[in-house]
Amino acid sequence: MFKRVLIAEDVDIINSGLKATLDELNFSEIKHVSYCDEVLLHLKKGVLEHKPFDLLISDLSFIEDHIPQKIKSGEGLVKQVRGAFPNLKIIIFSIEDKPFRIQNLYKNLRVNAYVWKNRNAQIELKKAIHTIYKTDDFYITQDLKSAIHPKKAIEITEYDVNIIKHLSNGILQDDLPKLFIEKGIKPSGKSSIEKRLKFLKEHFNANNPTHLVAIAKDLGLI
Structure with missing residues (x-):
């Protein structure tokens, strides 16, 4: 199973229930950051210290506050991470259900899983983690599978x-x-x-x- 997990989420992960779900999987370390810019810093630090992160779980939406950020969205974050860490496993954990955003993340930014924050989100997240750990298959919440169906997909050329x-x-x-x-x-x-x-x-x-x-x-x- 994955050992070190980095979470990019600007809400309290304890109150969101996300941490409780991840604690059940017995990861060695779970690190939470609230800003996109921090993600790259921690990923690079992990490599330098010979303790790389195995998994990134990120939201798509980040609320702007008094701390200026160079990276302002989940898509922008994934694009930067993919360029620097092409083999890192990435799960998007979001309330967003627009097909074009999911297609872009799946086809162009090559995330490994997309979990929709609905009533079954915690169960789906566990399934996603197990799936991408054991295989190279893309995992997506069952209710959103139609978003990546070939008939609905659009290729941005x-x-x-x-x-x-x-x-x-x-x-x-x-x-x-x-x-x-x-x-x-x-x-x-x-x-x-x-x-x-x-x-x-x-x-x-x-x-x-x-x-x-x-x-x-x-x-x-x-």
Whole structure:
């Protein structure tokens, strides 16, 4: 079983019931942090001290307070952790049930499990931990399995990222065709870009390009 577990959760894990659940599994150490930036510090410290963490359990939402943070969301955290610790097992433990967020975590950020905070959350968390310890299979709460069904899944392509990234850099939508031609990004036609941008806004429930960029940043897509 996993030995050292790091929990990223900005609520009291004792009151949330999470610690009681994990205590039953007899881990050697359970470390709780309330801020995303602290996660990377503890993971790096563990490696330097030759006592690496085996498992990260993280929420997606973190409430901002008086302490400024470079990493502000669970997706942003996972993106950073995956870059520095590609083999670390990661479980997302969240109330979020939007398919596009789960798909991004599953397909692009390669988390090992997604546990929904519902009435069966503690049972599901135990199952997730045992599953990813014994296998390389992705575990997801039964009620959310449809979120990663191939018919519902959306693949965010490099083309999509290019559209959103250039919008985030202040490029106007009408100027994208010319820029794409200069950079050799295809398709570069105005209608193709408008069609894909319309699809992305609808899929992510974005009101406008600015809102889409904000969502993409929260998800760690750009």
